[in-house]
Amino acid sequence: GNSVTQMEGPVTLSEEAFLTINCTYTATGYPSLFWYVQYPGEGLQLLLKATKADDKGSNKGFEATYRKETTSFHLEKGSVQVSDSAVYFCALGSTGANNLFFGTGTRLTVIP
Amino acid sequence: NAGVTQTPKFQVLKTGQSMTLQCAQDMNHEYMSWYRQDPGMGLRLIHYSVGAGITDQGEVPNGYNVSRSTTEDFPLRLLSAAPSQTSVYFCASSYSMGLGTDTQYFGPGTRLTVL
Numbered sequence: 001g002n003s004v005t006q007m008e009g010p011v012t013l014s015e016e017a018f019l020t021i022n023c024t025y026t027a028t029g030y031p032s033l034f035w036y037v038q039y040p041g042e043g044l045q046l047l048l049k050a051t052k053a054d055d056k057g058s059n060k061g062f063e064a065t066y067r068k069e070t071t072s073f074h075l076e077k078g079s080v081q082v083s084d085s086a087v088y089f090c091a092l093g094s095t096g097a098n099n100l101f102f103g104t105g106t107r108l109t110v111i112p
Numbered sequence: 113n114a115g116v117t118q119t120p121k122f123q124v125l126k127t128g129q130s131m132t133l134q135c136a137q138d139m140n141h142e143y144m145s146w147y148r149q150d151p152g153m154g155l156r157l158i159h160y161s162v163g164a165g166i167t168d169q170g171e172v173p174n175g176y177n178v179s180r181s182t183t184e185d186f187p188l189r190l191l192s193a194a195p196s197q198t199s200v201y202f203c204a205s206s207y208s209m210g211l212g213t214d215t216q217y218f219g220p221g222t223r224l225t226v227l
Contacts, residue, residue, distance in 0.1 A: 034215075042221075044204075045217075046216070049215065051213045098214055098216070102154035
């Protein structure tokens with residue numbers, strides 16, 4: 001079946017620190033992979049995605065590479081800002097449907 | 113465009129009461145879905161619809177009903193509320209290419225407490 005395992009938080013970093021949030025997946029077929037972000041009091045919004053192996057998704061300084069050999073889609077950012085404080089969800093989109101399978105979410109707090 | 117809208121924003125129910133959570137989108141998306149978000153569990157799919165008149169169950173459908181009479185609206189009904197249904201509910205929509213690659217657009221959520 002489909003599942004996503006995500007690094008548990010919370011994660012607290014100082015401004016300008018390097019961020020990595022680990023995500024691994026189990027899936028049948030060839031899934032698409034997503035990172036969604038949830039800012040306080042809001043719904044989720046797409047941060048980036050990759051639809052096939054070796055694709056790199058990027059947005060707002062965040063990057064993630066779809067690694068089929070390690071079944072991973074780790075999120076990285078070279079220099080975090082206070083405004084990046086949010087909950088980050090890794091998700092898998094199953095082939096042939098639009099349903100998403102989510103990880104448990106990782107809360108990131110960036111302190112000045 | 114308003115995107116995906118949800119009402120109410122907050123709701124408190126007593127055990128056994130029924131209610132409907134409203135969801136609407138103005139993007140002409142075929143695909144709509146309901147998720148619940150619980151601490152430590154991420155989001156789990158309750159029901160989804162690939163078009164007007166078509167609905168199907170997700171991972172956690174028990175205790176919930178849906179219908180899709182129009183493209184725009186996808187209400188979620190709680191038939192007899194239970195404390196286990198205390199959660200934050202998100203509605204989402206997307207174009208439906210059926211490839212699993214489409215971006216989902218989420219509403220702001222409804223926080224439901226069942227006493």
